Each structure stands twice: as structure tokens, then as C-alpha cells.
Amino acid sequence: MKCPFCQQADSRVLDSRPVEEGAAVRRRRECATCGKRFTTYERLEEQPLMVVKKDGRREPFSHQKLLHGLALACRKRPVSTEELSDLVAAIERQLRQTALAEVESRRIGELAMQLLRHLDEVAYVRFASVYREFNDVHSFVREIEKLGRY
Structure with missing residues (x-):
């Protein structure tokens, strides 16, 4: 090295x-x-894992890209870099366990939200607001109300 x-x-x-x-x-x-x-x-x-984007484009799965998106959601939150790395590793592991060569970006976002919800609720809402493309304050309120049910 x-x-x-x-x-x-x-x-x-x-x-x-x-x-x-x-x-x-x-x-x-x-x-x-x-x-x-x-x-x-x-x-x-490992074998390359391809991500199918909303518009049909395909690109290689990027550990760093997912980590960056989650880090933005966790900015100024009590979430360590190691916790985020573990979360991304868990997502990648789940995706690879399906043995599929391609995965939809929607699946990655859903897995990220599912795991992030248990790590930090504020970061979860931040990530969900970008991922689900909230257009108004009512969308935020509905998502926060869902948190109360879990």
C-alpha cells in the first residue's frame, strides 16, 4: 500500500x-x-450492482453516493459517521442478498428510509422530504403523523 x-x-x-x-x-x-x-x-x-433510475437510466450502485445523501439528512444530528457507514453497508447487503444484478432506485430509497427511521426520526423526515418530493407542508405533516403510529 x-x-x-x-x-x-x-x-x-x-x-x-x-x-x-x-x-x-x-x-x-x-x-x-x-x-x-x-x-x-x-x-x-463483488459483482457490480446496477441501479435503475426513475427515468430508466442505469448506473452502478455507489456506496459513496448513498452515504452522502444520508449524511445530508443527518447533518447536525447525533448520528456518527460509523452509524451511517453501517446503515449503508446494511442496505447494500440486503440488495446483494436478492442476487439480482439490477435494483430500482425506489427500492434503495425505501430501504434507506426504513433503516433511517429507527436511527433518527428527524433525519428520516429530512430524507423522506427529498426522496418523496414533498410539494407542500401538508405532505410533511402527513409523514410526521405516520411516525407517531410506529
Whole structure:
């Protein structure tokens, strides 16, 4: 693994631990040349999962894109980066367990809302407002009333 600071290939692993509910390994490394520390992640290479968008376009599933959308919904909320990474990993795991090569973006949004609801209700409403394209305040009220029923 090349050091991101000096580009030398010699580094040693200081610490390894499972993350994303065991789906990845986080390694803390130290460069043998410059002594700086950096973190790497090791994940299983899987078959590409294609997302079918509302307009019919297809694009590869993006862990980062989903994480970014959820992070925006959780902005200024007491939700850690690790909790969000675990949530995205859980969504991706559920999608891959179907053994389908393609999944509709609607399915990803529904899974995200389902898991986000249990993590943080405010973030859930924020995400739902964008995902479901609320057009007025009544849409917000209806969604918040649904929360009271769960």
C-alpha cells in the first residue's frame, strides 16, 4: 500500500478491526519511510450492482453516493459517521442478498428510509422530504403523523 504522503510502498499495519458489521476491515498503517499514519479499508470485490433510475437510466450502485445523501439528512444530528457507514453497508447487503444484478432506485430509497427511521426520526423526515418530493407542508405533516403510529 503506497503512503498517501510520500508515495513509498513500505508501510506496516498498526491496528486492524472489522467495520460495517464485518463487511470490511479497517487498517491503521504507518509509513516506514516518513512515519506518517493513514487508514485503509479492505472490502470484498463483488459483482457490480446496477441501479435503475426513475427515468430508466442505469448506473452502478455507489456506496459513496448513498452515504452522502444520508449524511445530508443527518447533518447536525447525533448520528456518527460509523452509524451511517453501517446503515449503508446494511442496505447494500440486503440488495446483494436478492442476487439480482439490477435494483430500482425506489427500492434503495425505501430501504434507506426504513433503516433511517429507527436511527433518527428527524433525519428520516429530512430524507423522506427529498426522496418523496414533498410539494407542500401538508405532505410533511402527513409523514410526521405516520411516525407517531410506529
